[in-house]
Amino acid sequence: MGTGRLRKREIDLEDIGRNVIVQATWIASAEYYLNEGMVEICLAPALMPYLLDLKRNFTTVALKYAIGMKSAHAIRIYELLKQYQGIGHRLVTIADLR
Incomplete structure (x- = not known):
């Protein structure tokens, strides 16, 4: 399906405050709604702390x-x-x- 490449792509995030590097993939899962042309994705839980702060820093x-x-x-x-x-x-x- 269409999200295959994105599900396999890895991201490395350096968390300076915790002195760690977080390695994760973008998508935890994807649901395709057949005949509707729609996909719903669930982002990887490890990325949520970084994504939730995007409104201030984007x-x-x-x-x-x-x-x-x-x-x-x-x-x-x-x-x-x-x-x-x-x-x-x-x-x-x-x-x-x-």
């Missing part, structure tokens, strides 16, 4: 542009640039990108 990206990007690096660079869209410029060193 960058909005246009899904129609990000979804066409094949590289995780391209998406990350797009996110970094969107953070400073209102300012109009941003200087990023190669070391910062790594």
Whole structure:
């Protein structure tokens, strides 16, 4: 089904406050509603503490542009640039990108 790649993709989160690295997948489960064109996903419980704080610390990206990007690096660079869209410029060193 359509969420297979996302279910297999892993994410590493560094939790500085707890001095740990959390390794998780994005989706715990997915339910497909046949003939309705709808899918309901359940996010991994390990990610919830990080996702619940997104309202204060987030960058909005246009899904129609990000979804066409094949590289995780391209998406990350797009996110970094969107953070400073209102300012109009941003200087990023190669070391910062790594």
